[in-house]
Amino acid sequence: MIGLSSFRILKRYSFPHSISDHCPSVVKLGLQGIKKNCPFKIFNFLTDRSDSLPLVERCWQEQVYGTIQYKLCSKFRNLKKALKAPNKYKVGYLTIKSIEAKAALYECQCLFDLQPLDSNLRIREKELISCYTSTLKAEEDLLRQK
CATH class of the missing domain: 1.10.287 (Helix Hairpins)
Structure with a gap:
């Protein structure tokens, strides 16, 4: 039988059972440190500029290698950076x-x-x-x- 000790990222904390016949425990999976990326979200006024459409076309034409999902996410990430760059300090x-x-x-x-x-x-x-x-x-x- 495999125990929790064989998984290095798992941690178990046990607490005293007090007057109960149960022993409360907390199991941490070690996944809290993983940063979840936010979805593609930009302010609409960033796209109201006159140069936004050519910028989108240029970012979309860039070659990205990988799976279809990776290509799509990379293109959106690059597009978001390009749209935000002129207004970063404005x-x-x-x-x-x-x-x-x-x-x-x-x-x-x-x-x-x-x-x-x-x-x-x-x-x-x-x-x-x-x-x-x-x-x-x-x-x-x-x-x-x-």
Whole structure:
């Protein structure tokens, strides 16, 4: 008969039975240290960039050798890294960016009120509105997914 001592990763801890006729034991299988990978999950706003589709195509065309499951998991892992790379340091500052964009837009609109015929200010205002709305959308998408 094979006992628990023949399996090196198994550990058994016994506790006193006190007034019971049973002896409680805990068996540890040694599998707690194994890290389970999280599923493929990314924020939707990472795919809203204009270069995301060519990036996906490029990552999907990479050659990976192994089983079908390994190939699929590797391609997803590489795709996730590639999508997150440009935004690695930008995501944490979305709130600050939206506040700065709003302040710049407000300043431009104040100048435009003083000089309503200046076409350069009108163009600049359009650019700042576009920048402000895109940062607000990215911030909203991030907050919805957290």
